[in-house]
Amino acid sequence: MAYDVAPKVNALRKYAGWLLGVHNASAYAPAVAFDRDTAVGGSLAPNPLPFITLPLPLKGILLCLLVTLIVSYTRSSWRRLPPQPRRFPIIGNLLQLTDKRWLFSRECKERFSEVMYLDVLGKPTIIFNSLKSASEVLEHRASNSIGRPRLIMIGILSAGLGLPAMNHGEQWRRMRRAAHEALTKVAVQRYHPIETKEATILVSALLTNPENREQHIQRTAASAILSITYDYPTLTSGLEKVVQDMDRRVHQGARAATGTSLVEFFPWMIHVPQRFAKWKREVFKQASERSETFLRLFNRVKIDLESVGVRPSFSASLIEHQDRYRLSEREMAYLGGTMFGAGFETTSTTLMWWTLAMVAFPEVQRRAQAELDAVVGRERLPTYADAPRLPYMRAIIKEVIRWRPAVRLGLPHVAAEDDWYDGMFIPKGATCVANIWQCNHDRRVFGDDADEFKPERHLGENGELLPGPKETNREGHVSFGFGRRVCVGRHLVNDSLFIHTARMLWAANLKCGRDENGKELPPDINTFVDLGIVSRPPPHDCIITPRFPQAQSILAEEREKFED
C-alpha cells in the first residue's frame, strides 16, 4: 500500500515558510509533483498549523521560549549529576543502596571511584566513595552538610530526641554541646578507672572461659558504658536484664536508622490509623518502652546524687551543669540513652574485629607483645600511663578501625544548598552518605596494600604514632564520620580499646582454632555480618591461653584491688 507523503510535505513547506516568516511557503519551495491517482488514504488539503496564523510578535515570543527551554535544559545542573548505576522503574536505585555487599565491593569502587548518584524512590542520594570527595564535601564544607534527613521511624522511636538522628537546630546544638563537653579527650580520663576495671575482668573471664568470648566482650562493653553513663554497678553477665533491654532498644534503633522502612518512601502511611497498621502499633509501643527505660535509668542517677552524693558519670555531669546546657530532664534522659545506643554495639564490635585480626595476623600479635614486654615487663599489668610508650599497640587499634570499621556506611547528612564536587552537581536537599568502607580502602591514599592489615602504616620513621593523612579527619581513617557530626564518643572508645587490648595481649595468646586433625582453621577475614548500622565479624574459633605462668595470679591480685 502506497504511503501518502503529500500532506507531510505540504506541512513541512508551510512550517519552513513559517520559520522564514512567509505565509505562502510554496512560493519559495521548489515544486514537488504529486500524483493524485497514486496518493492513497488522504487529502492533499494543507495541514493547518495553528501557529501559522499567529501574529508575528507572538511567534517571536514562542520561539524565544522554546530556545530558553532548550538552553536551560542543556545547561541544567541536574544534567551534571554524578554517575549513576542502572536504575529500575519506580524504585530507582533502592536495590543498590540496600545491597551492602555491592556497595563495599571492588566493582562498585572501580565503576564509581569518586562519587555516585542514586535515585532512591525519587529521593536524590549522593554516595562518596573516595576520601577526597567525602572530606571535601562533608568535612571542609561542613556547614552545608550538618543536617540529617528526616527519618520517620527513628523520629518516632527516639521521640525526636536521638542525637545521631536529629536535624541540626537549637535543640541539637544544646544536646551536642553537652555530650561533647562530657566526652572531650581530657574529660574521658575520669572514666579510666572504670575502663581499667572492666578490662581486667574481661581478660580474666577470657582466660577462664574462652568459649564464651563474644558474650564476655558484650558484657564488658555494656558494663563500661552503663557505668560511665549512669554509674551503674559492674555487670556480672551480658545476659543481665538491663543489657538485654538496652540491646533490644539498640537493634530497634539500628533497624529504623537505616531509613529503608516503607514509610520513609511513602510518608502518607504515617496517617493510617494504628488499628489498621501493625507496624505503627509496634513502633509506638517500642517508643514508649524506650522512653520508660531511659527515664528509669536517669532517675536512678538523680536519686543517687541526692542521697549518696556526686560520683563521676555522664548523666551526673549533665545534671550538675543543667543550667549551663539548658537541658530538660527528658533531653538529659534521652542523651544518656543515646550514649548507650551509640557506644555499646560499636565498641563491642570493634573489639571483636580486633580479636579476629590478632588471630589472623599472629606476627602483629607477637610484635605488640614484644613492645609490651619491653615497656611494661611481666611483673605488672599495663596502665594508661604506658600509652605514650606503646605506639605499636595504639597503631593496631587505628588499623583495626580503618581496616574493618564497625560502621561501614556513614550516617546520612543533608546538603543545605546546591553544591558541586569536581564538576558534579550535588542538589540542595540531597542525602549525602560517606561510604566509609571505600574511603578507608582508597588506594590513592593508603597505597596498593590498602586492603591489607598493616598497623605500621600509622607509624613514622622513628616509630612514633602518626596523626594520619591530611584527608582523614586526624585519626588516620574516617571511621568516626565527618564535620560537625563527627562521633562524640571517639575519645572514649579510643581510650577504652587501648586498655582492653593492652591487657589482653599482655596476659594472653590468641590463636585460631583447629580441626579434629589439628589443622589450623584461619578465620574468614573477607565476610561480615550486617546488623543494620554496624557490621560484625563472622563467627570464628579462637583459642585463648595465658602467655606466661604468673599472668593469671597478677590478674587475680588486680581484681582483688577493685573488690576492696
Ligand code: HEM
Ligand atoms: C568504634 C566505635 C565507634 C564508631 C566506629 C563510631 C562511628 C560513628 C559514626 C560514623 C558517626 C556518624 C558521624 C557522621 O554523621 O558523620 C557517629 C556518630 C555518633 N557517635 Fe559514634 N562511633 C563509635 C563509638 C561511639 C561511642 C562510644 C559513643 C558514645 C559514648 C558514640 C556516640 C556517637 C553519637 C552521639 C553520634 C552522633 C553525633 C551527631 O549526630 O551529632 N559513638 N559515630
